[in-house]
Amino acid sequence: MAVPSGAMPSSGGHKHKATKYIVGYASSLVLTAIAFLLALVKHTLPVGPLVVVLTVLAALQIVVQLYFFMHVTEGDGPPFHSVFLILGLLFTFAIALMSVWIMSFPAFMAQVG
């Protein structure tokens, strides 16, 4: 295949390996399978702890995608993108969890029945 003008050569002679991606994919499949089995097949855990375990498994999937697929540890210059990410995640979880918390107040629940 003819290489168009302006095409870049591959990086510095050495080839990047697919190992990291395969490990990432396997991890995401395993974490997903554990979540599905716990929720749908086993029914061993009571609902409260089960939801906590499922949320922890989902949080681990964030780490898998960020590290293995999104190359969050690479980049050009200072890791400003990590600051964006940490703030974004903090606000996202704050909005969701504090909404659940405040809407579960007994006084409020009594009013809406």
Added chain:
Amino acid sequence: MAVMEHAVHNPTGIDEKPLEYRDPNQSVKILGFWLFLATDMLLFGCLFATYLVVRTHTDGGPTPQQLFDIPGFTLETFFLLTSSFTGGLSTLAMRNGNRKWLMTWLAVTILLGLAFIGFEVKEFVGDVAVGATMQRSAFLSAFFTLVGTHGSHVSIGLVWMFLTLLQVARRGITKVTARKVFVVNLYWHFLDVVWVFIFTIVYLSGRVM
């Protein structure tokens, strides 16, 4: 900080950086895209908060247990997880300067994304057919808004990825197309993470609670 140690593969040679980071004009766009992802997260945070609050408000209509089809959302999950992997392989091919495999993996990712969207549309049409419309209850309004917003993100991502594929086909792997391939895949992996939370908070929790 650990992030700094990996900033470049080889600190002595600038060419050892991954292709998409070699031109500062391109790497600043990648930084900007991370900022976009942080704000998009807030959008989904608000929709998840709404869903969690009104989840039980079914108004005598369909409940999550009656509505959610296990084989359906299991297949959707499998397609999206796999497409995130093949998207990653297209980034790998880009970094290795292999245009043929880059285009192949982008095409496979698009096909898997289309399969995901196909099953989601089938699911929504099936829900509406049994009377579970967006107007039926607060639960269903929040459900369709949250899952539909993710689905429209995926649909936009498919068009975007197809346009990126065309640019790689026409121009080859340049500093600019390398950055575009990297960014569209960042977006795709982000949507995979959002889906992980949808199947956890909406589908799996809906089946057990």
